[in-house]
Amino acid sequence: xxxxxxxxxxxxxxxxxxxxxxxxxxxxxxxxxxxxxxxxxxxxxxxxxxxxxxxxxxxxxxxxxxxxxxxxxxxxxxxxxxxxxxxxxxxxxxxxxxxxxxxxxxxxxxxxxxxxxxxxxxxxxxxxxxxxxxxxxxxxxxxxxxxxxxxxxxxxxxxxxxxxxxxxxxxxxxxxxxxxxxxxxxxxxxxxxxxxxxxxxxxxxxxxxxxxxxxxxxxxxxxxxxxxxxxxxxxxxxxxxxxxxxxxxxxxxxxxxxxxxxxxxxxxxxxxxxxxxxxxxxxxxxxxxxxxxxxxxxxxxxxxxxx
Numbered sequence: 615x616x617x618x619x620x621x622x623x624x625x626x627x628x629x630x631x632x633x634x635x636x637x638x639x640x641x642x643x644x645x646x647x648x649x650x651x652x653x654x655x656x657x658x659x660x661x662x663x664x665x666x667x668x669x670x671x672x673x674x675x676x677x678x679x680x681x682x683x684x685x686x687x688x689x690x691x692x693x694x695x696x697x698x699x700x701x702x703x704x705x706x707x708x709x710x711x712x713x714x715x716x717x718x719x720x721x722x723x724x725x726x727x728x729x730x731x732x733x734x735x736x737x738x739x740x741x742x743x744x745x746x747x748x749x750x751x752x753x754x755x756x757x758x759x760x761x762x763x764x765x766x767x768x769x770x771x772x773x774x775x776x777x778x779x780x781x782x783x784x785x786x787x788x789x790x791x792x793x794x795x796x797x798x799x800x801x802x803x804x805x806x807x808x809x810x811x812x813x814x815x816x817x818x819x820x821x822x823x824x825x826x827x828x829x830x831x832x833x834x835x836x837x838x839x840x841x842x843x844x845x846x847x848x849x850x851x852x853x854x855x856x857x858x859x860x861x862x863x864x865x866x867x868x869x870x871x872x873x874x875x876x877x878x879x880x881x882x883x884x885x886x887x888x889x890x891x892x893x894x895x896x897x898x899x900x901x902x903x904x905x906x907x908x909x910x911x912x913x914x915x916x917x918x919x920x921x
Contacts, residue, residue, distance in 0.1 A: 635690050635731075638782035643747075643775075645765060645785065646792040647673065647682065650757050652747075652765065653792055654778060660795045664775065665757045667750070667766040672759075673789065675737050680762040683737035683745060687785045690731035690741060692776060699725050699769045700751070715753040715769065725749030725769040726776040730785055737787075747785075748772060 642655040647668050654661045674681035693706055702711040703723045713720055728747040732740035749769040752760065756768055765787075767775065 635688060635782040637688055637784060638780050639784055641778075641780055641783040643779065643783065643785040644792060645787045647684075647759075647787065647789045648791050650759070651792055652767070652775075653795070654775060655795070656778075658795075660797045661778065662774070663792075664767055664771045666747075667756050667758060667760040668787075669761050669763045670759045671762070675732070675739050675743070677739060677743070682761070682763055682765070682787065683732060683740050683743075684787050684789060685732070685734040685737045687730040687732050687737055687740055687745075687787065689728055689779060689781050689783045689785065691727075691729040692779075692781055693727040693729065694725060694776065697725065699773055700749075701725060703727060703748075713751045715751060717751045720751050722751070723748045723764075724751055726772045728772070728776060728779065733784075747775070 640657050643652060644655065645652045645666060645668070650666055650668065651663055652666045653663045669680060669682040671680045672682075673684055675683040694701070694703070697708065698712050700712045700714060701724060702709045702713060706727060709722075713722070713724055723746070726747075726749055730740050730745045730747065732738045732745075737745075743763065745764055747765040747767060749772040750756070750761075750766040751769075752766075753768045756766065760766065
């Protein structure tokens with residue numbers, strides 16, 4: 615079960631006396647022991663997934679056990695900038711040797727070293743135990759537990775991860791499967807420092823008077839003579855319009871509705887009310903007509919009850 619990022623800061627407040635590199639919570643790694651996979655996250659979105667190997671001796675943080683610790687850790691140091699893929703390290707120093715994948719009889723640390731520091735009591739010895747994410751020539755064992763406590767990766771994979779993972783990035787090692795996450799969307803064009811999306815602006819309303827329909831009462835809307843009124847969208851079927859039952863304005867109480875019969879505005883006649891959606895009435899005019907028709911029907915019912 616993943617814990618929220620806020621929990622990480624509560625851990626840091628306890629271990630700040632020991633931590634050196636400041637945390638970077640925008641870049642995170644989750645390592646699943648069960649799946650033997652590592653996922654790289656940026657701002658909560660999945661960037662890449664890689665196969666890995668955890669310890670063949672199980673899980674834990676005890677001295678001398680060669681086990682893989684669980685919980686939250688952080689990238690404390692990175693060693694191997696621009697080193698050749700397959701380059702061999704001994705005690706974190708280059709030997710000058712470069713190995714090909716699956717070189718027979720060889721099992722050194724290769725390519726890159728991402729040194730982890732524990733942030734919790736359950737992994738407090740990780741840094742002193744030299745728990746790394748590193749490359750290995752034994753790539754045929756990647757995908758199953760095969761290490762001596764570290765997180766092993768293929769050389770090309772660890773080189774790629776190394777370039778994307780800054781010092782201070784949070785690493786979480788979990789015993790369960792990786793959670794389902796959305797893949798990071800491709801970067802879009804930047805405009806003024808803001809990511810621009812390809813959105814389509816709504817089409818402007820043809821008539822100026824109709825543009826004010828949401829601001830003025832229906833009785834004041836009088837399109838100029840001969841002006842073209844925006845047609846209703848074709849996807850609005852007659853059956854859908856018939857199902858819309860508009861409510862009368864809130865200020866019309868039951869008493870007023872019984873004594874007053876609202877009249878339609880001058881431009882909406884009885885013939886207009888009977889027109890199908892394919893006519894020249896706009897959506898707003900149809901809504902207004904529906905509201906007036908509803909008000910008249912309620913007033914008629916109230917009058918019949920009173921009689």
